[in-house]
Amino acid sequence: MYYFDHAATTPLHPEVIHKMLEIMQGPGGNSSSIHAYGRAAKKELSHARDLISGALRCKPGELLFTSGGTESDNAAIIGAARAQRRQGKTQLITSAAEHHAVLHTCGWLQREEGFSLSILPVDHEGRVDSLQLQEALGPQTALVSIMHGNNEVGTLQEIEALGELVHAAGALFHVDAVQTLGKMPIALDELPVDLMSFSAHKINGPQGAGALYISSGTPFEALQQGGSQERKRRGGTENIAGIAGFAAAVDICVNKMNFQQPFLDKLRKRWVELLAQGLGEDAIAVNGHPVRHLPHIANISFLGIDTESMLMNLDMAGIAAASGSACTSGSLEKSHVLGAMGLSQEIIDSAVRFSFGLGNTLEELEEAAGIVVRIARRLRESA
Incomplete structure (x- = not known):
């Protein structure tokens, strides 16, 4: 998991x-x-x-x-x-x-x-x-x-x-x-x-x-x-x-903040790099401010793939992520935050939030990224 x-x-x-x-x-x-x-x-x-x-x-x-x-x-x-x-x-x-x-x-x-x-x-x-x-x-x-x-x-x-x-x-x-x-x-x-x-x-x-x-x-x-x-x-x-x-x-x-924050930044940066390398930079969109952001949250749109399909497949593969805030992720409502940001419907409809913390490692991310890339490729091909 x-x-x-x-x-x-x-x-x-x-x-x-x-x-x-x-x-x-x-x-x-x-x-x-x-x-x-x-x-x-x-x-x-x-x-x-x-x-x-x-x-x-x-x-x-x-x-x-x-x-x-x-x-x-x-x-x-x-x-x-x-x-x-x-x-x-x-x-x-x-x-x-x-x-x-x-x-x-x-x-x-x-x-x-x-x-x-x-x-x-x-x-x-x-x-x-x-x-x-x-x-x-x-x-x-x-x-x-x-x-x-x-x-x-x-x-x-x-x-x-x-x-x-x-x-x-x-x-x-x-x-x-x-x-x-x-x-x-x-x-x-x-x-x-x-x-x-x-x-x-x-x-x-x-x-x-x-x-x-x-x-x-x-x-x-x-x-x-x-x-x-x-x-x-x-x-x-x-x-x-x-x-x-x-x-x-x-x-x-x-x-532990002085240690934790740089490590979380490293996890987030590496996660985005792995997905971009595996799927191509044009296949994903990273949502939010590029510099002024929290170190542990990465909101990523898998262009051309519906959020619900992505989350269901991630869950079956043992990867826990979310579609937005915890209070609405269970109902898979479209993100009011992404809508307020004026992003395209394609980006809103394909967004997944990954957030990291205690217990996560770089090795774990390397493994999980490969699973996510395979899922995204399969869903894109079957679309």
Whole structure:
């Protein structure tokens, strides 16, 4: 089996498993309880918060633990938008290439709560034009949400420049950094960002755990009511094992970033080279920005071959890949990201996303590339 779908989810790191088992096999304890078991759980929670906030260079109190990227996106957008509405600001701005957790949430606020919504186009490489953002900004702008690294094509946005424009207009800036955590350096004490979303299962941590950075002083209304957990910003007993596993994964990926990023870049570059050599450079198209991209995602169109046929044959050959974002790959919907980029129907209809990570090797890619080339040749000949 060849697992090339790390952008969807990643295998648990052995050290993460060890940490989570240590907690799950222990006596238990609710971090809100005042007895010894509760204090032990609270200690684990505080340690995780300190570790992750240190890696992200933010204050521990600025970190809100969630169930993952989707909840973090929802909480950031809805929580900040509702708070900003109290100041008379009701415009939301996002891009057409965002994850559905952002696009659908903004659309819901527009339909159900009366916010206005401006959706910025992206160019053929998937990037937002800063001039178009500047034109869309106004005194009514409450929040702008632009992702850091695209989950389908890997294109990186210039969040520093975009954030400065947003702040100059007096609005809040939210960034979905689910795919960039552990792949790109993040220094929240230097970035013009008010809210940033993260997820554990993209960095060899557990599914069902994530975090939302909320800069000190950022207007925010809690979505989930209940107890006073997470500084009254998210009621409910914290998932101690999941959060501890998340912290262990962050510790590993941040400490190994200087080694991991160049290796992932090497894997991606070699994968594209092997497919181009085997099929011919005119037979494939690499989608996304040629330079400003995440190191682990390669979105490739096999021209003349339908995505569904390609994925089915890859699966039968033991190769796991995807047609786009993990949330739509099961239904094989056409990529809204590639459509937003204005690419041809031929490229959209033949696109496959390969994404690499823990466990992948150059030797493995050499083997798998040969299989992919044979499949593509066979499908092209039978078309």
